[in-house]
Amino acid sequence: MSDADRVKVPRPVARFDDVTRRFDGGLVALDRVSLSVHEGEFVSVVGPSGCGKSTLLSLLAGLTAPDAGRVWRRDARPGEVGMVFQEATLMPWADVRANVMLPLTLLGEPRGACARRADEALARVGLDGFAHARPFELSGGMRMRAAIARALVTRPRLLLLDEPFGALDEMTREAMNDQLLDLWASSGLTCVFVTHSLYEAVYLSTRVVLMSPRPGRIQAEHRVDWPYPRGEAFRADPSFTHLRSALSVRLREDAVTPEGGAGP
Amino acid sequence: MNGASGRAYLRWLAPLALAVAVVVLWEVLVHVFAVPVYRLPAPSAIALALYDGHSTLLESAWHTLSLALIAFVLAVAGGILLAIAFTRSRLVEAALYPYAVVLQVTPVVAIAPLILIWVGLDNAPLAVVILAWVVAFFPVLSNMTLGLRAVDPGLRALFRLYGAGAWQELRLLRLPASLPYLLSAMKVSAGLSLVGVVVAEFVAGAGTSPGLAWRILEAGNRLQTPRMFAALVLLAAIGVALFIALSCLERRVLSRWHESRR
Ligand SMILES: Nc1ncnc2c1ncn2[C@@H]1O[C@H](COP(=O)(O)OP(=O)(O)OP(=O)(O)O)[C@@H](O)[C@H]1O
Ligand SMILES: [Mg+2]
Numbered sequence: 001m002s003d004a005d006r007v008k009v010p011r012p013v014a015r016f017d018d019v020t021r022r023f024d025g026g027l028v029a030l031d032r033v034s035l036s037v038h039e040g041e042f043v044s045v046v047g048p049s050g051c052g053k054s055t056l057l058s059l060l061a062g063l064t065a066p067d068a069g070r071v072w073r074r075d076a077r078p079g080e081v082g083m084v085f086q087e088a089t090l091m092p093w094a095d096v097r098a099n100v101m102l103p104l105t106l107l108g109e110p111r112g113a114c115a116r117r118a119d120e121a122l123a124r125v126g127l128d129g130f131a132h133a134r135p136f137e138l139s140g141g142m143r144m145r146a147a148i149a150r151a152l153v154t155r156p157r158l159l160l161l162d163e164p165f166g167a168l169d170e171m172t173r174e175a176m177n178d179q180l181l182d183l184w185a186s187s188g189l190t191c192v193f194v195t196h197s198l199y200e201a202v203y204l205s206t207r208v209v210l211m212s213p214r215p216g217r218i219q220a221e222h223r224v225d226w227p228y229p230r231g232e233a234f235r236a237d238p239s240f241t242h243l244r245s246a247l248s249v250r251l252r253e254d255a256v257t258p259e260g261g262a263g264p
Numbered sequence: 265m266n267g268a269s270g271r272a273y274l275r276w277l278a279p280l281a282l283a284v285a286v287v288v289l290w291e292v293l294v295h296v297f298a299v300p301v302y303r304l305p306a307p308s309a310i311a312l313a314l315y316d317g318h319s320t321l322l323e324s325a326w327h328t329l330s331l332a333l334i335a336f337v338l339a340v341a342g343g344i345l346l347a348i349a350f351t352r353s354r355l356v357e358a359a360l361y362p363y364a365v366v367l368q369v370t371p372v373v374a375i376a377p378l379i380l381i382w383v384g385l386d387n388a389p390l391a392v393v394i395l396a397w398v399v400a401f402f403p404v405l406s407n408m409t410l411g412l413r414a415v416d417p418g419l420r421a422l423f424r425l426y427g428a429g430a431w432q433e434l435r436l437l438r439l440p441a442s443l444p445y446l447l448s449a450m451k452v453s454a455g456l457s458l459v460g461v462v463v464a465e466f467v468a469g470a471g472t473s474p475g476l477a478w479r480i481l482e483a484g485n486r487l488q489t490p491r492m493f494a495a496l497v498l499l500a501a502i503g504v505a506l507f508i509a510l511s512c513l514e515r516r517v518l519s520r521w522h523e524s525r526r
Contacts, residue, residue, distance in 0.1 A: 058421070061425055062425075063421050063424055063425060078425065078426045078427035079426060081425070083421075083422070083425055085418045085421070085422070086418075087418055089416060089418035089419050089421075089422060091419060091437070091440065091441075092521055093440045093441075093443070093520075093521040094440075102422070102426075102436070103425075103426045105436070106423065106426040106427070106428045106432055106436075107426055107427070134520070134521070154426075
C-alpha cells in the first residue's frame with residue numbers, strides 16, 4: 001500500500017460481489033467475480049484476450065447488468081463515471097471540441113460553459129489548438145487523447161479505461177502513461193485500467209488484477225508499492241522487473257491450465 | 265492530388281467527348297443515308313425544334329420539374345419520418361414494412377388510373393405527384409432505416425453512459441450518422457421522382473397535364489419527331505442536373521465529415 005492509502009481509511013467506490021455475466025450461446029464471460037475498488041486507487045486489469053476485461057468495465061460503468069451477483073457503485077449519477085473505450089469512438093462528423101463536450105451536452109449543461117470546459121479538458125491532455133480539427137485529421141494517439149479529454153470533461157470521480165494505448169507505439173505509449181498518471185495524481189481520480197501489457201500495468205498501478213479466460217475469473221491480485229511520481233527510476237529498478245516477470249509467470253501458468261481444470 | 269484531379273477531369277471530359285463524337289456521327293449518317301426526318305431527325309433538326317418550340321417546351325419542362333421536385337421533397341421527408349418511426353418501434357416496422365414493399369413492387373402504371381379516380385380527373389397534377397412519390401420514397405425509406413441502425417455501438421454505449429434520451433440519441437447520433445446513407449438515397453430518389461412524374465403524366469395527364477410527357481405524346485401523334493427528341497433532351501437535361509446537384513451536395517457535406525470520401 002502506498003503512504004497516502006495507509007494514512008486514511010480507503011473508502012470503496014465500487015464493488016463486485018460474485019458477479020456472473022453470460023452471453024447468448026452460453027458463453028460465460030465473467031464467472032463469480034468479486035472485486036473492490038477504493039477511492040484514489042489505480043487498478044489495472046490484465047489478462048489474455050477474451051477473458052472478460054471489457055465486460056467487467058461495462059458492468060462497472062453500468063452499461064450492462066450482471067446475470068447473477070451484484071454490482072455496486074458509489075457514484076451512480078451520469079457524468080460521475082468517465083469511460084475511454086477500446087477504440088477512440090469519436091463522432092466523425094463533429095470537430096474535436098464538439099466531441100469532447102458531448103457528455104456535457106447530453107447532461108444538459110449550458111452551451112457556453114460546455115465549450116469552455118471542453119477546452120480545459122483538451123488542454124489537460126495536450127490537445128489545445130486542435131479544438132476545430134476533425135477526428136480524421138488526428139493521429140491515433142491524438143484521437144485517444146481526445147477520447148480521454150471527453151471522459152474527463154465531466155470531472156468524473158471514477159475513470160474507466162479499456163486498453164486505451166493498445167494501438168500506440170512504445171514511445172507515445174510511455175508518454176501517455178506519464179500524462180495519465182499526472183492526471184490521476186492531480187485530480188484525486190480513481191482509475192480502473194484494462195491493458196494487455198504487464199509492463200504498463202505495473203508501471204501505472206497501485207494494484208494489478210490478473211484475470212484468466214474461459215470462464216473469465218480473477219486469478220490473482222498484486223499491490224505495487226512504489227511511491228508516485230514513478231518515472232524512469234521505477235522502470236529501471238530491479239523490483240519493477242521482478243514483479244513484472246512474476247506476474248507474467250502467473251499469467252502463463254494459467255494459460256496452460258487445461259480447460260475446466262481450475263477448481264472453485 | 266495531381267492524379268486525383270486528373271481523374272476528376274477525365275470524368276467530365278470522357279462523356280463529353282463521346283457525346284460530341286456521337287452527335288457528329290449521327291448528323292453525318294442521317295445526311296448520308298437520307299433518313300426521313302419523322303424516323304430519325306438529325307441533331308441539327310432537333311436543335312431547331314428546340315429553338316422553335318422553346319417557349320412551350322420550357323414551360324412544360326418547368327411544370328414537369330416542379331412536380332418532380334415536390335414529389336422528391338415529399339419522398340425524402342416521408343422516407344425519413346417513416347424510417348425514424350421504424351427505428352423507434354419494431355411493431356410499426358413489422359406492420360408497415362410489407363405495405364411499403366407492396367407499394368414499391370406494384371408498377372405505377374398499374375395504380376395510376378386508380379389514383380386518378382380517387383383524386384378526381386381535374387386534379388391530375390396531384391395524382392402525378394402522388395404516383396411519383398410512390399416511386400421515389402422507397403429508396404429513402406430503406407436506406408435511411410439502414411443508416412439509422414448502422415450506428416457505431418461504441419458511440420451508442422457512450423450516449424447511454426451519460427443517460428442520453430431517445431430524442432438526444434436521434435438528433436445527435438443517429439441522424440448525423442445516417443446522413444451518408446440519406447444522401448446516396450436522395451440521388452436515386454431524385455431520378456426516380458422524375459421518372460415517376462413522366463410515367464404518371466403519360467397515364468394520368470393526357471390532355472390535362474402540360475408536362476413534358478404530354479408534349480412527347482402530342483408531338484408523336486403529329487409525327488413531329490424532332491420535337492419529341494427536343495422534349496427528350498430537356499428531360500435528360502433535368503435528370504442530369506438533379507443528379508449533379510445532389511452529387512455536389514453529397515460531396516460538400518461528406519468531405520467535411522469523412523476522409524474516406526473520394
Ligand atoms: N456482445 C457480446 N455478445 C456475445 N459474446 C460477447 C459479447 N461481448 C463479449 N462477448 C464474449 O465475452 C468474452 C469476453 O469478452 P470481452 O470483450 O470482455 O473480452 P476482453 O477481455 O475485453 O478481450 P480483449 O482483450 O480482446 O478486448 C469473449 O469470449 C467474447 O466473445
Ligand atoms: Mg476488450
